[in-house]
Amino acid sequence: MNARTKDMNIPGTDGSTLAALNDWVAEVAALTRPDAIHWCDGSDAENAKLVAQMEADGTLIRLNEETHPQSWLHRSDPQDVARVEHLTLVCTPERDDAGPNNHWMAPEEAHAKIDALFDGCMQGRTLYVIPYCMGPIDSPLSRCGVEITDSPYVVANMRIMTRMGAPALKRIEREGTFVKGLHSTGELDPDRRWIMHFPEELTIKSYGSGYGGNALLGKKCHALRIASHQARQEGWLAEHMLILGVENPQGETHYIAAAFPSACGKTNLAMLIPPEGYREAGWKIWTVGDDICWMRPGADGRLYAINPEAGFFGVAPGTSKKSNPNALASIQSHTIFTNVGVTADNQPWWEGIDNGLQPATDWRGEPYDPSVRPAAHPNSRFTVSAKRCPSYSPMAEDPQGVPISAIVFGGRRASLVPLVFEARNWIHGVLVGAAMGSETTAAATGAVGVMRRDPMAMKPFCGYNFADYFAHWLSFDKPGAKLPKIFHVNWFRKGADGKFLWPGFGDNLRVLEWMIKRVEGRADAVQTPIGALPAVGDLDLEGISLTGEAREVLFGYDREGWRAEFEGIGEYLAGYGERMPESLRNEQHRILTQLAG
Ligand code: OXD
Ligand code: MN
Secondary structure (H helix, E strand, O other): OOHHHHHHOOOOOOOOOOHHHHHHHHHHHHHHOOOEEEEOOOOHHHHHHHHHHHHHHOOOEEOOOOOOOOOEEEOOOOOOOOEOHHHEEEOOOOHHHHOOOOEEOOHHHHHHHHHHHHOOOOOOOEEEEEEEEEOOOOOOOOEEEEEEEOOHHHHHHHHHHOEEOHHHHHHHHHHOOOEEEEEEOOOOOHHHOEEEEEHHHOEEEEEOOOOHHHHOOHHHHHHHHHHHHHHHHHOOEEEOEEEEEEEOOOOOEEEEEEEOOOOOOHHHHHOOOOOHHHHHHOOEEEEEEOOOEEEEEOOOOOEEEEOOOOEEEEEOOOOOOOOOHHHHHHOOOOOEEEOOEEEOOOOEEOOOOOOOOOEEEOOOOOEOOOOOOOOOOOOOEEEEEHHHOOOEOHHHHOOOOEEEEEEEEEOOOOOOOOOEEEOOOHHHHHHHHHOOEEEOOOOEOOOOOOEEEOHHHOOOOOOOOHHHHHHHHHOOOOOOOOOOEEEEEOOOOEOOOOOEOOOOHHHHHHHHHHHHHHHOOOOOOEEEOOEEEOOHHHOOOOOOOOOHHHHHHHOOOOHHHHHHHHHHHHHHHHOOHHHOOHHHHHHHHHHHHHHHO
16 A cells, blocks of 8 residues: 555555555555445455445346346446547557557646546545456466456446456466556546557556446457557457357368457357358357457467457347347346337337337437437447357367468448458458448447448557558568468448348358358459459359349459549558558559559
8 A cells, every 4th residue: 555545544455465456556546536445356246236236326227037137227328328539549659659540649648637537536436446357367368457447337347248356366466467447437528538548558547438448448448459559569469350160061160250340240240140051051150259359370370369358248239039149149138238228118129129029218218209319329238248149159268269260351331342352362461451441330429321441440449550550460471370361341232222232141151151162272263453252153142032233243343443442542551651561552552553454
């Protein structure tokens, strides 16, 4: 305990055998001045007590215990419903190290600004110390952190999303290092809100929001922004990717990692149910993760991946028995729902749930009136343990991770981009990732449906300059490496009538099957300047009917359109100046020349 906390007589600052941790807790307690300090052990008893307390004060509303046992609804402040990219900062000593892809502030100024907000902010509240491990507790690929928060809602969510409590604390004490995350919900005033990252200090400071991506600091803040910085230093990759296993009828499983921007169907793809014919033939999908992937080269030269998370923080709207039966089965009990509507008998409800029930109350707690607002907020969420998912892979707990056969990049593109293409090699694949574009969604505040460049779906999450990040990706291509093949997909292509041309969901397995065959050298493709495309007949399309327009545009490429696209990609890369790796600029130039020729 340091002198200030001793004077203030705040007991409980020394809950660990690690002096560095006790000192930090004492320092934070001296600044924030909580009424009490609680070290989380992650036990059922602790959780039950916190949940009871939140039920009593209205933070959580118990849902129908018969239909949804042990499940709760949380209604957030209406101004605190999504990530806030304009208030999310990467604070490196040099502005260029954060890059044009990040909002930046000098560390000294940033600390001063946010510490002024933290000053006394926990008076009347309890300070919770949450030791957590991102990844299986005994995996060499896992990394630990400690979040300090004044929100019991954050504690309950972190317990689901991470390996939290006593075992994590033990590992932290053994290793002596941890990422420090300080969070307070403050007054939930959008004008007094910051999400700050100090990668060199392995530190996160978040004030004024209780929303998952801003407040569950193990997720985007640690597992992506800080971890991407650590990964660059240590020779691995921290990515915004789902991980799934595709088991074929012969019982062989290929693991695929896939990057899509927020709210573009990662959870649905990770939990895919094969179409009937595939199911009958014996195909199975195994879910390893739905949002984040940490990958590292193994001794055999392949990339091995773990999911650092232990739960799903999924988008509720659109989740139905038809679109994602595994997700629906997972959230039948022991789930925290945030900002969904409820039925008259207190069951959770959202647009697209398609269960024959009607909402009575909307996410703001008001009588449902579709002319006023949807029942569920478009970014309403469920938080649930991955272990509740019927397709959860036992390999997800393997400390060594799973070997990755293919990496997939994908965006939400109404036009131009075909259903699938394969990069010709690693450099081209890195360019395909770097050039990713997608229409914005409700996962972040701001306009929805605007096309923006979102390289590798990491625009909001890369903790350093994208030019250095692409160089880091390129560095994996070295002698002895057995790198995955790289593909690009677009499930969201629309026809002239504005309707989606590809059925998506379970039928996406048809595309994954082609990829696996390509990995195994068993499928044909048509070479084009943008990559290798399947001919219509190269995909198994039995059981679905595609219109003539769909067959043409999903499997074709528009040379003129791509030429304009590649000019745009060139301008985008040039925005990073000399720092952009030359090989990537050359690759863009090579393809543009082919398209123009
Ligand atoms: C998420 C996001 O919550 O990407 O996963 O915003
Ligand atoms: Mn995400």
